Amino acid sequence: MKTASTENPVRLSWLREQGLRLDAAPYLSGAFAAKQLLKRLSVRKDPLSDLTAGHNGGIFNGPKFSRVYVNDPEQGVPFLGSTDMMEADLTHLPLLGHEVANKFQYLEIQPGMTLISCSGTIGRMAYVRPDMRGIWSSQHVMKVQANPARVKSGYLNTFLRSRFGVPIITSHAYGAIIQHIEPHHIADLPVPRFGEEVENRIHDLVEEAASLRAEFQSGLEEATRDLFTTARLEKLLDLRWHDQPRDVGFTQRGLTPTTLRALNYQPRARRIIDELREVDHLLLGDICKDGQLSRGVRFTRVDGAIDPQVSYQLVGQRQAFWLRPEGRWVSKGKTPRAVLAQDETILVAARGTLGENEVYGRPIFVTGAWRQKAFSEDFLRIRSGVSEVSGAYLFAFFRSEALFRIMRSLSTGGKQQDINTELCAAIPVPLLTAADRHRITETIRTAYRKRDEADVKEDQALDLLDKAVAEHTGVAPAELPTPA
Template sequence: MKTVTVKHSWFSESDLRLDASFHLSDGVNTKRIIEKHCPYPTTTLRDEANELFKGNIHKRVYIGSAEYGNMFFTASDMFKSDVDSGRYISKKYSPYLEELELKKDWILVTRSGTLGKVVYVTEDYDGKIGTDDLVRIKPAENQIKRGYLYAYLSSKYGYGLLTQSGYGGVVKHIEPHHVENIKVPILPDPEQDKIHKLILDAATLRVESNKIMKEVQNDLRKKCGLEQLSLEDYEYYGYHSPKRTARAFGVKKTNKLSISLKAFNHSKSLNQIREKLMMNVNTISLKEAIDNKGIYHSSAFKRVEVEKGVELLSQKDIFKYKIQGKRISRMYPKKKDYAIRNEILISGVGSMGEGDAFCKVILVKDSVEGKVLAGEFLRMNAKKIPYGYLFSWLNSEYVFRFLRSYGTGTTLIRPIEVFIEEIPVPIFDDDFMKSIHKRTNLALDKFELSRKKDTEAINLIEKEIEQWQES
């Protein structure tokens, strides 16, 4: 139980609020720390922003591709490690696109639902369209650096200040004018510069990582003799052009997929791509490319949440830039439930929405290794070929569509594993596969270093504020 002795002056400063939750909140506590213990001058968010706004509420007219649309990001999309949201809104029929456009080096704050989460806009998001559910901060850098401002707002102290003014019942909201008076300590230049550089380095590394991964995918596609997929090459849920004709085709009893009656599992266009791949290059099945454990899952175990313990990662957690799961007791997970370095994970349950993580792939590195994995992941380890190469192939747009075409279920879809085991894996000379492997690991190592620098910058601020309270 948390308690605090309330001073008479606190009532007048809080419009005579009597609810204990307000006076015990992290935001109010942070205000007191800054006012009483901060040894430095302060500025406000309003004084450090050239502009502080949320963008206009607008009608979203979704379309199928980038030809007539702009990529659109919801608030949750901005926290994913993948810079492709899978959503496009019409350039012609969507109003206020200019006001909703994101720019490099802005700072974004979620303002609806899950409040107070902070994003630094990298080059990859420049010019893309963001939801109105994001407060946009254009840093002015009058007395504080933009990287330092981002790290401060991202810290647990900044989070408390951002969320304390939330209003609403079931769905909470904050508005730009609610946060404009947030006080920001003006740390000495050396400390600010160190934090600022860490955040800028993190942003640069993230962009470099994404660039390498795109280059790897392009090289792999060309080596396989395949073209980039178009909307006509696969079935999908969501917006369809009125010109798109209904598809009908027969399936032979001898077809390996004949054990399924779901038409979605028998995509004729994807089967043609699969056949073209197998004609162009030598292939083996995925089952042949992985070790004798085959495709496996974590066990079912009791989840008892605790303050400390081991971190449990779900699909919701693992595809975010900042990976953070729940803490559970170590008593119940088994040894096989812990993530092993360089194993490949496929998101094994979800919906068919284009922005959903279902069938996305991840390679276990520093931020996931040793943590407990929820049972919905399909797990595997490479055997005959380099794991980085196998991951890159499974991470390609072709395999993503193959995986999604082999699903069963209605609201929640799960892949049919016997079909997945037959997915073809192209085999090339050792030099090419090792090159893909090496570049893939380089990209993922840069991404991991980006995460570490981002975390280090935030930790520096939190330790600084903790020192004030101890002195």
């Protein structure tokens, strides 16, 4: 249950502004507190629409349209939805056919844009990096394109995603079951101007973070490509899975009590495994014998304060793939430490369905700042127990399309699938030379250091904005409205 803060209670003037509306939602969103604080600022405030430029004035989403998806990258463009835009690794986006994409050229996102989810969960945001050019977005993503002659894009993004921007944006949501906002709802949002020095510093931090995230993405892709190319398995980098004959009418001999499910013997996946067996390799079970190859621990969730001193941030399968997971905080005192993951553990989403765009079967890599997060039992945990094969090297292998297809083929269960760990232990892992393994390991580790650095820079940008607001209102930074 959300309650009003005693430091900033709902005031009679707020009720009058809302026509004496007595339901709690408008007053608990933080929008009124943010608006009142912005009114106290001693600096100029410009309407958002005066600071944007481009299609429809620079604030737009798009019409509803029929989506035609394709499998061939030459026949389509990567397509971003309101959840996809939160993801850290954009390698596996669905492809929207050129025929449809060409009708809506303005839906191609541009570096420096701020993306805002405008249908369903309102107010989630992402900053478009240089490497995201060439991606189209859905009508459920609102685009805000800064006018470079009026404002720096990084500063505008920081304000919009701040404790002041988000509550005001979300307060305009309408609808019963599915919430929406439209461009005209936020056109008058007041954006404070703190002068070139402050705004440029904030912008530079956001741009540096965007560049680091682009390098993070390219580092992951390079490591995987390096591993398969060095192992002379280049053809597994471009599987064209759906172009291969369907897995029907095949026979399988040598069955064991381990499994009788046809999916576990599908020819397309078996051909990948056979290719991996042709090169020097170790079995995953042998690599993880003194490490870990098991599901996470089950535990009772006891909610805790949003404070890393006393609580863990609990990350589930969906948000594990985001740049900055949101979510539940659970009490450290009531939660076993086994919910944490040791450094360089691979977590594979191990419960779900076989839909092409589902996360089931996809891996994440736990290192750096993410070692402080708790993870649900729905992940298969893979941790190397041999010094010759690092967790980073394993991750470069597991994030490939080839391993995604293999992991899907090891499914067990009914509607909700799970991964058969006994079959998983038999996966052959290419074993390159020590020098090759070291090079690939360092590429992955460097990429994740850049990801953590990007997070820090984005947080520094928000801190600079908070200090600027505090300085021009006389409110101490600790007394500012709680972040949304």
